[in-house]
Amino acid sequence: MMRQVLKREVDIFQIMPVVIVALFPIVGISLILFATSLTSFRCQRNNANKGSCELMTVSSPFQWKNTQTFTLNQIQEAAVSITSSSRSSSSYHNLLITTDTGDIRISMSGYTKGGVEIQANQINQFLKQTQQKSVTIEQPDDRLGIYFIGTVFTVVPVYGCLWRYYHERRKTKQGK
Numbered sequence: 001m002m003r004q005v006l007k008r009e010v011d012i013f014q015i016m017p018v019v020i021v022a023l024f025p026i027v028g029i030s031l032i033l034f035a036t037s038l039t040s041f042r043c044q045r046n047n048a049n050k051g052s053c054e055l056m057t058v059s060s061p062f063q064w065k066n067t068q069t070f071t072l073n074q075i076q077e078a079a080v081s082i083t084s085s086s087r088s089s090s091s092y093h094n095l096l097i098t099t100d101t102g103d104i105r106i107s108m109s110g111y112t113k114g115g116v117e118i119q120a121n122q123i124n125q126f127l128k129q130t131q132q133k134s135v136t137i138e139q140p141d142d143r144l145g146i147y148f149i150g151t152v153f154t155v156v157p158v159y160g161c162l163w164r165y166y167h168e169r170r171k172t173k174q175g176k
Contacts, residue, residue: 021157028153032061035150036143039106041097042136043126045072055097055104061147074099078123080116081105095119095137108139 037059045051051072058065081096093116095106108116119137126135 021161024157025154028150028155031146031150031153034059036061036146038141038143039139040136041095041104041106041123041138042134043072043075043123044134045126045130045132049073049130055106068104070099072127074101075123075127076100077127078120080113080120082113095123097123106137106139 037057039055039057041053041055043051043053049072053070053072053075055068055070056065057067076098079096079098081094082091083094084091093108093111093113095108095116097104097106108119111119122135123137126132
């Protein structure tokens with residue numbers, strides 16, 4: 001009986017590396033597909049008070065797009081919103097665009113508070129100055145870094161498995 005219990009424990013320890021190696025590519029592929037996005041906010045003015053604004057988010061390497069369109073009259077103002085993390089002492093600066101239907105929060109992770117304030121001021125200036133024809137705000141593009149991390153999570157475990165398989169086979173051939 002004792003021997004069977006020990007054998008089960010050994011089996012678990014033999015399976016765990018396989019499970020861990022299988023999880024890394026899943027995490028890597030998930031990062032590449034779901035953790036990448038780029039948001040832009042663009043406004044065009046046709047006449048003094050007529051125009052439209054477009055909020056577009058492009059996600060994943062497949063360029064999935066989510067677009068929301070607003071009339072210029074719906075946009076009320078832009079401000080900086082600071083979100084504090086409960087797990088760490090860091091805070092995140094977001095661009096908050098107030099419309100008559102609610103608030104739109106755009107993550108500006110690559111900017112400092114001052115950089116986000118400049119972006120908010122550009123939108124507010126555009127809303128006040130009727131002679132200004134357009135304004136464009138874009139979130140910093142950090143997708144390349146996430147693609148790299150996701151690729152490392154995917155490729156390194158697979159390479160490790162192939163390397164181990166090759167060397168195990170080589171040992172087997174040398175033993176014969």
